[in-house]
Amino acid sequence: MAFAARKSASASKAAAAKSKSNGPAAFSRDEDLSAYREMLLIRRFEEKAGQMYGMGLIGGFCHLYIGQEAVVVGMQMASKDGDAVITGYRDHGHMLACGMDPKGVMAELTGRRGGLSKGKGGSMHMFSVEKHFYGGHGIVGAQVALGTGLAFAHHYRGNDNVSLTYFGDGAANQGQVYESFNMAELWKLPVVYIIENNRYAMGTAVNRASAQTDFSKRGLSFNIPGEQVDGMDVRAVKAAAERAIAWCRAGKGPYILEMQTYRYRGHSMSDPAKYRSKDEVQKMREEKDPIEQVRRRLTEEWKASEDELKAIDAKVRDIVNESAEFATNDPEPDPSELWTDILR
Secondary structure, eight states: OHHHHHHHHHHHHHHHHHHTOOOOOOOOHHHHHHHHHHHHHHHHHHHHHHHHHHTTSSOSOOOOOTTOHHHHHHHHHHOOTTOEEEOOSOOHHHHHHTTOOHHHHHHHHTTOTTSTTTTSSOTTOOOBTTTTBOOOOOSTTHHHHHHHHHHHHHHHHTOOOOEEEEEETTGGGSHHHHHHHHHHHHTTOOEEEEEEEOSEETTEEHHHHOSOOOGGGTTGGGTOOEEEEETTOHHHHHHHHHHHHHHHHTTOOOEEEEEEOOOSSOSSTTOOOTTSOHHHHHHHHHHHOHHHHHHHHHHHTSOOOHHHHHHHHHHHHHHHHHHHHHHHHSOOOOGGGGGSSOOO
């Protein structure tokens, strides 16, 4: 009897989450312009980072966010100051969306003194207490437990902030993810788990590695509601983010958002991406590109002129070029920095 009641409650919870999966948010002209500007900054920054990597100015690992810009921009549009953000190693876009200085991000990529981790963290490990950004993490899935801990901190302090914890479709198969789900629901922690499903975990298609490919259902055995979201549409992301964050702020526990997105580049700069066709990538670019969707709305619905949009692009390019110039000429860290910021 009790089992049946719990099962019924769980099913109702899941159905409620699905029913709330309505259409995208209605954007004003200013919101569309803001989303366009933020996504374009990430796109141009990542394009420049790819160029600099090819020139040998960036070493080590470098995972680009090109194609996935709508996810983090839409999520940030629904968050407020004090909400924590944590993610994996494809993290440059998250840093920029959190308002971190592009010069500091690029300088960290090139290992310079002015980098956000003093040139010692590189692409995968940047951090900003001021912006409530708690990393870039290189270990697959490790940030999920940490993000759950950030949610516990908010819960313990009695504030209404949430933890926005990002991870990919590959990381979703890690055991610590489910330990985190269990704790988060047990203690009703305010954490939104954002699964960025870009279809390929490193070089393996989702359906070759995951028995359950609807990642919004991954929390059902813990009674965590979830929904699938068009992660290529910034309006759909913002609408889903508002629902999920409101759920958490109300003290109802965690929420899962599966962002169905796509990366145009390889897993990292060393990945030639031969596991998919060029036609597949081109089709996504032509039909679903997150920036072009907003650009079309701006020109067709809001009657934005080409000159207005070109001015935004020019400003963004100036910011990115300045960050590249700074990251190229800033001094490298002093050797004594090898002995700082470590636990002994």
